[in-house]
Amino acid sequence: MAVMIIGVGIVGSQIARILVEKGERPVLMDRSPQLTALGEIVDLSRVVLIEGDVLQPFSLAEAIRRNKVTEIVHLAGNPMFTIGAQRHPYAAIQLNIMGTVNVLEAARLEGVKRVVVASSNVLNHHIEGGEGKGDPAKEEANARPITIYAACKQAIENLGLNYARWFNVDFIAVRYGAVAGPWGGVGGGGPSNVFRAMVQAALKGEVALIPTSRMEWVYSKDAAQGTVLALEAGALRRRVFNMTMGRLNGPEEITAALNAVVPGVKVKASMSTDGSPALQDNKYASDLSAAKEHVGYEPKYQMPEAVRDMAEWLRSRPAAGAL
Numbered sequence: 001m002a003v004m005i006i007g008v009g010i011v012g013s014q015i016a017r018i019l020v021e022k023g024e025r026p027v028l029m030d031r032s033p034q035l036t037a038l039g040e041i042v043d044l045s046r047v048v049l050i051e052g053d054v055l056q057p058f059s060l061a062e063a064i065r066r067n068k069v070t071e072i073v074h075l076a077g078n079p080m081f082t083i084g085a086q087r088h089p090y091a092a093i094q095l096n097i098m099g100t101v102n103v104l105e106a107a108r109l110e111g112v113k114r115v116v117v118a119s120s121n122v123l124n125h126h127i128e129g130g131e132g133k134g135d136p137a138k139e140e141a142n143a144r145p146i147t148i149y150a151a152c153k154q155a156i157e158n159l160g161l162n163y164a165r166w167f168n169v170d171f172i173a174v175r176y177g178a179v180a181g182p183w184g185g186v187g188g189g190g191p192s193n194v195f196r197a198m199v200q201a202a203l204k205g206e207v208a209l210i211p212t213s214r215m216e217w218v219y220s221k222d223a224a225q226g227t228v229l230a231l232e233a234g235a236l237r238r239r240v241f242n243m244t245m246g247r248l249n250g251p252e253e254i255t256a257a258l259n260a261v262v263p264g265v266k267v268k269a270s271m272s273t274d275g276s277p278a279l280q281d282n283k284y285a286s287d288l289s290a291a292k293e294h295v296g297y298e299p300k301y302q303m304p305e306a307v308r309d310m311a312e313w314l315r316s317r318p319a320a321g322a323l
Helices: 012-021 035-039 057-066 081-087 089-110 148-167 190-203 220-232 251-261 289-295 303-316
Strands: 002-006 027-030 048-051 069-074 114-120 127-129 143-145 171-176 178-180 208-211 215-219 240-243 267-270
Touching: 002 012, 012 027, 012 035, 012 220, 027 057, 057 069, 057 089, 069 089, 069 220, 081 089, 081 148, 081 190, 089 114, 089 148, 114 148, 114 220, 143 148, 148 171, 171 220, 178 190, 178 220, 190 208, 190 215, 190 251, 190 303, 208 251, 215 220, 215 303, 220 240, 220 289, 240 289, 251 267, 251 303
Parallel strands: 002 027, 002 069, 027 048, 069 114, 114 171, 171 240, 178 215, 208 267
Antiparallel strands: 127 143
């Protein structure tokens, strides 16, 4: 009996660490596992690591069967998320939608108890329309996603909810904010890389480039803990949960957090120049009340704690050298 984590990057590695600390031996599946980066977060001798691709449904089902998988956390996504999907829409659609369908179908056929899938708070922000104000008789009853990535996440949630309704797959979607946190490998979204780069620059005494926008973030350790809570919760009346810091952080808050770690830090607010909404302003913070009520999620890392923990991790790495 085992949990399979599909996609072990910035969040998946932290989920694996939590499960190992609980005495479990999770099955980690990734198309190209980054062993050095992964080994910095979790003891690889205490996991089952396999190379696999969610776009290969037969090998996915075989891996579930062979490892006696009872729960799945599906985190595999296209490179660079929103930015990457705008650049390479077909590949993003194939991986996000068909990859998730393959996971749901394998779970249905193999009798997996629960599937927790990474969604995104882009569905709280990267939307427009809804002039019909919810009236089902009108063509624009509801707001629609304005990016390829957000459209994929909406499709994933809707498909998962229908697998739950019609095929008894216990599907849960967790909507992460922009993820920040320890990860020495490649990958992650634009905001993840911006966060790491700004903390690294601050520690080196260089100018830290920070976003100009007010955004919702989530620290990877909180995202992981919330996902494990969703994985282990009893029968749930809700199936979609926001998992963010629950507040907006802009240049002022980020500067203050960096200054607490590196007094006198030099910062420069820098706007994305590629036209992507990945680092654009959010107008409001997502409501975390359902996640708190149903699965017990409460973020432990606000921006000051996130910057401090990230700085401590960077300083602890051998490759950090003079940091």
